[in-house]
Amino acid sequence: MSTTTKTPAAPGAPERRTPSRSARLLGDRRLPVLVTAALFLAMYIAGLSRYQNYGFGDSQVFLNLFIDNGYLLVAAVGATFVIMSGGIDLSVGSVIGFTTMLTAWLVQDVGLPLLLVIPISLAVGAFGGFLMGYVIHNFEIQPFIVTLAGLFLFRGLCLVISKESIAIDDSEVSSLAQTRVPLGVGELSIGAVVALVVLAAAFYVLHYTRFGRRVYAIGGNEQSALLMGLPLGGTKIAVYTMSGFCSALAGLLFMLYIQSGDPLHAVGMELDAIAAVVIGGTLLTGGSGYVLGTLFGVLVLGLIKSIIQFEGTLSSWWTKIATGVLLCAFILIQRVMTTRKKT
Amino acid sequence: MAEPQPVLEMTGIVKEFPGVRALSGVDFRLFPGEIHALMGENGAGKSTLIKVLTGVYSLDGGTITLDGKAVRIGSPLQAQQAGISTVYQEVNLCPNLSVAENIFIGREPTRAGRIQWKRMRKEAAELVDRLGLDIDVTAPLSSYPLAVQQLVAIVRSVGTGDSDGEGSGTKVLVLDEPTSSLDRDEVLELFRLMRQLRDEGVAILFVSHFLDQIYEICDRMTVLRNGTLVGEHMVRDLDQVGLIELMIGKALDQLEELHDHQLHADVGESLMKAEGLGRTGGIAPFDLDIKKGEVVGLAGLLGSGRTELARLLFGADQPDSGTVTIGGKQVSMSAPNDAIGAGVAFCSENRKTEGLVPDLTVRENIILALQAARGWTRPIPTAQRDELVAKYIKALDIRPANPEARVGQLSGGNQQKVLLARWLITQPKLLILDEPTRGIDIGAKTEIQKLVVSLSEDGMSVLYIAAELEEVLRLSHTIGVLRDRKLVAQLTNGPEITPSKILETIASGEHQ
Numbered sequence: 049m050s051t052t053t054k055t056p057a058a059p060g061a062p063e064r065r066t067p068s069r070s071a072r073l074l075g076d077r078r079l080p081v082l083v084t085a086a087l088f089l090a091m092y093i094a095g096l097s098r099y100q101n102y103g104f105g106d107s108q109v110f111l112n113l114f115i116d117n118g119y120l121l122v123a124a125v126g127a128t129f130v131i132m133s134g135g136i137d138l139s140v141g142s143v144i145g146f147t148t149m150l151t152a153w154l155v156q157d158v159g160l161p162l163l164l165v166i167p168i169s170l171a172v173g174a175f176g177g178f179l180m181g182y183v184i185h186n187f188e189i190q191p192f193i194v195t196l197a198g199l200f201l202f203r204g205l206c207l208v209i210s211k212e213s214i215a216i217d218d219s220e221v222s223s224l225a226q227t228r229v230p231l232g233v234g235e236l237s238i239g240a241v242v243a244l245v246v247l248a249a250a251f252y253v254l255h256y257t258r259f260g261r262r263v264y265a266i267g268g269n270e271q272s273a274l275l276m277g278l279p280l281g282g283t284k285i286a287v288y289t290m291s292g293f294c295s296a297l298a299g300l301l302f303m304l305y306i307q308s309g310d311p312l313h314a315v316g317m318e319l320d321a322i323a324a325v326v327i328g329g330t331l332l333t334g335g336s337g338y339v340l341g342t343l344f345g346v347l348v349l350g351l352i353k354s355i356i357q358f359e360g361t362l363s364s365w366w367t368k369i370a371t372g373v374l375l376c377a378f379i380l381i382q383r384v385m386t387t388r389k390k391t
Numbered sequence: 392m393a394e395p396q397p398v399l400e401m402t403g404i405v406k407e408f409p410g411v412r413a414l415s416g417v418d419f420r421l422f423p424g425e426i427h428a429l430m431g432e433n434g435a436g437k438s439t440l441i442k443v444l445t446g447v448y449s450l451d452g453g454t455i456t457l458d459g460k461a462v463r464i465g466s467p468l469q470a471q472q473a474g475i476s477t478v479y480q481e482v483n484l485c486p487n488l489s490v491a492e493n494i495f496i497g498r499e500p501t502r503a504g505r506i507q508w509k510r511m512r513k514e515a516a517e518l519v520d521r522l523g524l525d526i527d528v529t530a531p532l533s534s535y536p537l538a539v540q541q542l543v544a545i546v547r548s549v550g551t552g553d554s555d556g557e558g559s560g561t562k563v564l565v566l567d568e569p570t571s572s573l574d575r576d577e578v579l580e581l582f583r584l585m586r587q588l589r590d591e592g593v594a595i596l597f598v599s600h601f602l603d604q605i606y607e608i609c610d611r612m613t614v615l616r617n618g619t620l621v622g623e624h625m626v627r628d629l630d631q632v633g634l635i636e637l638m639i640g641k642a643l644d645q646l647e648e649l650h651d652h653q654l655h656a657d658v659g660e661s662l663m664k665a666e667g668l669g670r671t672g673g674i675a676p677f678d679l680d681i682k683k684g685e686v687v688g689l690a691g692l693l694g695s696g697r698t699e700l701a702r703l704l705f706g707a708d709q710p711d712s713g714t715v716t717i718g719g720k721q722v723s724m725s726a727p728n729d730a731i732g733a734g735v736a737f738c739s740e741n742r743k744t745e746g747l748v749p750d751l752t753v754r755e756n757i758i759l760a761l762q763a764a765r766g767w768t769r770p771i772p773t774a775q776r777d778e779l780v781a782k783y784i785k786a787l788d789i790r791p792a793n794p795e796a797r798v799g800q801l802s803g804g805n806q807q808k809v810l811l812a813r814w815l816i817t818q819p820k821l822l823i824l825d826e827p828t829r830g831i832d833i834g835a836k837t838e839i840q841k842l843v844v845s846l847s848e849d850g851m852s853v854l855y856i857a858a859e860l861e862e863v864l865r866l867s868h869t870i871g872v873l874r875d876r877k878l879v880a881q882l883t884n885g886p887e888i889t890p891s892k893i894l895e896t897i898a899s900g901e902h903q
Contacts, residue, residue: 077487077531256505258497261488265496268485275447275483276547277468278497335487 080329080381081341087374088348091355099358108234109354115236117350118243119144119301121343123317124324125250126294128342129287131325132254134267134334135191137291139180139198140298140318143173145311146202147299152214152309155221162220170296176202177292181285191288199318206311213310216303225304239301246297250339263287267334323371324349327378331386348374398423398458398562398594399444399475405452406439408800411791413439414618416453421563421594426585428605428626429598431615432638432832434790434802437598440615441567444596445477446470458562476548476561480568482540484547486533491515493532494547518550522584538577541569545584549593564588565596570604571829574692582608600832602631616640639834658868659683661719662852663735663821665704668713673699676712677878679871681821686843686853688867690860690893696876697856698740701823704854705737706730717820731764736814738807740826740856746810749799753789754780756798757812764817783812788838804835811839815846822846823854828862840866860890872896 095104103109114121123140130137147169154165176198184194216222228235236244254260262283265273274280302314328345330337352370356362399421406414414436421427431437442448444455446464455462457473464470470477484493492499494515500507515528524542532540549561566585570578585595585608599605605612606626614621614637621637629637662683669676674696681687689697702708704715706724715724717733724730727737739746747756757780762771771779780794787808789801798809807827814822824843828836843853843866857863863870864884872880872893880896882888 256508258499258501258506261492261496261499261506264488265485265492268487269483272483272485275467275477275479276485276497277466277471279468335485 077336078338079385080378081338081344083381084328084341084344084348084378088344088351091348091351095351095355095358099355102358104358106234111231111234111236111240113347113350113354114240114243116305116353117346118237118239119298119305120317120320120324120349121243121346122246122294122301123298124321124328124342124346125246125339126291126298127318127321127325128250128328128330128337128339129254129263129294130191130291131322131330131332132267132334132337133263133284133287134270135184135284135287136195136322137177137180137198137288137295138192138195138318139176139202140291140295140321141314141316142199142202142206142318143176143292143295144299144302144314144317146206147173147296148303148306148309148313149206149209149214149311150309151300151303152216153209155218156214156216156309162218162224166300169300170293173296173299174289174293177295178285178289180292181288184288185281185284195288203311203315209311210309211311213308213312215308221304222307225307237305239304242297242301246294247339247343254339259283259286264335267331267336269335320349320371323375326382327374329378329382331382332379333386395422396459397421400456401440401444401453402456403453404440404443404450404455406436406443406448407451409797411793411796411800412618414443417615417618417620419613419620420623421596422611423562423594424589424592425610426589426595426597426608428609428612429596429615430605430612430634430638431621432804432834434617434805435615435638435832436618437615438567438802439618441477441565441596441598444470444563445475445565471548474560474562475565476563477565477567478541478544478548478569480571482537482544484532484540484544486540487531489529489531490519490526490535490543491528493543494518494528494550515546519546522546522549522587524584538573538580541573542581542584545581545588549588561593563594563596565598567598568600569597570599570601578604602634602833605634606631614638635833638832658685659850662717663704664716666714666716668703668710668715670699670703670708670711673708673876674703674873675877679704679878679881681852681854683820683852684847684850685869686847686855686867688863688870689854689856689873690863690870691873691897695873695897696878697873698825699876700871700873700878701737701825701854701856704730704821705735705823707737731760731817734818734820735823736760736817736819736821737823738810738814738825738827740829746813747798747806749797751798752795753784753798753801753809754794756809757783757794757816760813761816779816783816787812787842804831807831807835807839811842819851821852821854823856825856826858827855828857828859836862860893864888864890864893 151165151169154160180194180198184191227238324345325342328341397420401419404414404417429437446466491512495511500510519526609626613623663681665679667676691697706727706729784792789808870882
């Protein structure tokens with residue numbers, strides 16, 4: 049792979065760059081995902097050895113990671129698309145909160161059937177994302193600013209519906225929330241299953257569709273993508289629409305998980321989603337990363353929570369501290385990797 | 392032989408920018424199976440013509456005919472679909488994707504919406520193979536050097552418009568300055584590919600500042616000057632002197648003048664002295680003594696540490712070892728600010744990313760360093776400012792001579808002059824010029840070299856870095872030779888110093 053032309057190089061020609069084995073490994077785009085996966089494994093093993101007698105090794109504890117973090121996984125998958133394209137979406141948490149309010153209100157106060165409420169709320173989320181994408185592309189405004197406006201807008205809209213939280217006692221909702229899918233070694237909730245399906249779909253889209261490759265291309269170099277004749281606008285708008293859709297879906301799962309709507313649900317969850325994406329090895333500058341890494345990012349965050357619960361004596365704020373430390377470490381790794389690539 | 396039907400005909404092309412008429416009624420034609428050079432000084436309108444052709448700029452007047460049919464090209468995508476592909480000087484591909492993807496993105500083979508990776512890799516490999524290249528298509532593009540990336544860009548453009556991998560889709564291939572950062576072997580490889588494509592009937596439009604390359608590879612050329620057509624010639628009918636005269640619109644006397652120029656002997660006492668200055672991973676410790684009014688040239692291959700040395704002297708990188716003394720006083724060069732304060736100015740080789748602010752006007756760009764040196768709380772009086780700007784626009788012949796023009800719309804050579812003006816206005820004691828003549832045409836090149844000579848005659852010291860040895864040789868009193876990030880020799884210029892002598896020194900790595 050080191051030679052590039054068939055004509056023999058003239059003597060004295062500067063040698064072609066031949067990356068050494070270790071340099072190649074360091075430059076491999078899969079490395080961050082592997083690091084995250086290894087970290088998850090190490091944390092899990094550490095948990096096993098420390099809390100073995102408290103049932104940490106129970107397979108249901110592992111499956112609970114998916115049950116308790118399904119909504120975060122869905123939101124993080126949406127965020128992965130956005131970050132991969134070189135953008136950012138700060139409206140995720142607000143859209144989730146708004147969706148819980150909207151669905152709770154529609155089911156509880158308006159009395160619409162759940163089957164109708166689901167498509168409505170998904171459409172609302174997707175439309176919100178579409179609008180933000182449209183503004184970002186057509187007015188060439190920083191995604192940071194546009195989605196920050198979205199963050200305030202949706203949070204404000206929550207309070208338009210109601211200032212109080214709305215508890216849901218609809219039988220359809222609670223039966224759906226309590227449905228468990230048996231897996232032999234344990235069981236998963238509907239939310240966890242949906243999250244895994246979304247993950248698989250996202251993987252397929254990113255790797256096996258032209259749209260997915262365009263997302264990578266735009267994140268890699270937007271100017272180049274334009275000059276290569278790729279439809280920039282359509283792709284960017286679609287990415288934000290998908291993020292809005294995923295946020296709304298995450299909101300539905302969150303509503304199922306908590307069985308209420310509250311104007312203060314999921315405040316700051318966009319930051320959790322972004323943290324999961326970054327810990328999962330996706331470059332914040334875009335163009336490099338894997339949705340599978342996002343899964344490990346979510347699992348690592350979930351595992352930190354579980355371990356702190358098992359520890360029992362630690363305040364839950366340690367979750368934030370651990371997340372902060374990890375995030376810092378992973379951003380430093382990214383930095384080292386990208387500067388290495390440049391030289 | 393009857394002239395065949397041109398594949399591309401542009402007639403009466405007009406393009407205007409605010410305050411600038413970049414193209415006024417230019418005609419241009421391109422025949423299948425030829426390599427056609429587009430020649431002209433910087434600012435003559437070459438880039439603009441190409442951008443109009445490839446849909447980056449919209450037309451303000453004129454028509455484009457492709458294969459006898461009038462076409463409207465509104466975007467790069469439309470240009471590609473019409474069969475016009477472009478490879479730019481800065482490779483416009485996605486480094487994060489694999490070679491195969493870069494060749495195929497936007498038209499990947501799919502079945503029921505699913506990308507067929509195997510088929511794509513196979514077709515990419517076949518295409519690469521057919522063009523006589525040996526590139527691993529599964530490797531990420533960023534793992535290859537720029538030269539190979541450029542070849543990949545050409546492969547992509549050849550494959551554009553067809554998905555059966557036979558490369559019949561591209562009718563016109565535009566190569567905009569593809570050779571400016573390639574070494575000789577890489578250029579030869581590029582030329583081999585260009586000839587192969589030409590023989591397959593592709594019309595190639597080639598832009599380069601290297602006249603020798605034009606004469607080596609091109610069949611026909613079109614010369615532009617100041618946005619107008621000067622003429623179309625067969626390359627074999629026009630010699631280099633004639634071509635240069637067409638390009639600059641005047642006889643060559645003023646160029647000759649510089650060849651005969653004698654280095655002035657008026658070199659004063661030591662101005663800046665570096666002792667044991669070095670930086671791990673940058674450049675090995677070196678001693679360098681720059682005297683007042685002296686031009687010190689740095690020679691060496693690309694990546695031999697020329698820029699690194701200059702950056703240390705300017706405080707842009709922190710040295711690990713060594714000292715710098717200016718006028719006998721030891722100074723700490725920990726930031727560019729220290730250097731600027733000590734009277735050192737640095738014109739970076741990356742004028743676009745490290746020097747100019749493209750969205751600001753010529754006036755604002757020129758005044759930037761002076762304002763910084765005065766401090767932001769002491770604005771320069773308007774009248775004085777306008778006078779200074781006007782003086783340097785005139786002295787350096789910046790075109791258009793409009794202080795309100797946006798720098799981003801100027802040509803490369805004129806941007807370089809703006810950058811020079813910015814530093815000259817601060818009246819530095821030492822001017823560091825890193826590749827000031829790269830990517831600019833011969834007329835502007837000569838002007839900049841003449842400027843260096845006159846500055847040094849006025850007592851300014853200059854550290855001059857250039858890839859062309861003749862250039863360094865012509866201007867420098869002392870020539871520092873670099874090799875493998877080490878200053879291996881310092882030669883005093885004289886009749887016995889020739890380019891081959893310097894090359895020998897670079898090759899052997901020692902002072903002979």
